[in-house]
Amino acid sequence: MDLELIQQAVPVLLKGLKVTAILTVLSVLIGFxxxxxxxMMRLSSNRLVSGFAKGYSTVFRGTPLLVQIFLFYYGLGQLSFVKDNAALWWVVSDGARCAVLALALNTAAYTSEILRGGLLSVPTGxxxxxxxCGMSRALRxxxxxxxxxxxxxxxxxxxxxxxxLKGTSLASTITVLEVTGYAKRLMSQTFAVFEIFAIAGVFYLAINLLLITLVRLLERYLNRHQSQ
Structure with a gap:
């Protein structure tokens, strides 16, 4: 592997890594x-409420994330009521904001099913x-x-x-310069496909390993009483 190419690529991809981190954090915060x-809506006794939540989950889990990103970025901007609404146009007029919206809504569907399973596992007793004991529903x-x-x-x-986190790579398809976006740009400039995307892959692997480690540490902390 060309060391000079690595020295050229790493600083550029680091700029993309910052954007990737921002997309991930915002999407996860909103999505969670x-x-x-x-x-909570899925567990509601109201059929209309639980049905809406179930339908939402089915739609977003049943369609590809890339299709959702394209619909938000290319599709919503063509609707007249979106163009006439300043807040909606502010969201869909920018690739990064559209990516956050799509990622957040997508991860929310999966998160809802994960949390629903967790809530159902709570012992009824x-x-x-x-x-x-007289606890209110919110306090309980x-x-x-x-x-x-x-x-x-x-x-x-x-x-x-x-x-x-890996889904943020699809943001490059709507002009967002995150890790994959910068990798594509470097590839077009250097034609070093293997080297550039190998470095990008290492970046994704490193941040995923860090994320997995943090989750495991949190899991160990939450379950610390079981090891005592």
């Missing part, structure tokens, strides 16, 4: 909160005991249901975080 709301959720659910859901959610 939306996913939690959808998970604990919930009934909290009710008998905050102190009992959510902490237990997140312990069960964390391993699967860690996988979803990795998938979201």
């Amino acid at each position: 909160n939306l996913g939690l709301g959808l998970a 604990l919930v009934e005991a909290a009710q008998a 959720f905050r102190r009992i249901e959510f902490p237990l659910a997140i312990r069960q859901a964390l391993p699967a959610y860690g996988n979803e975080l990795v998938l979201t």
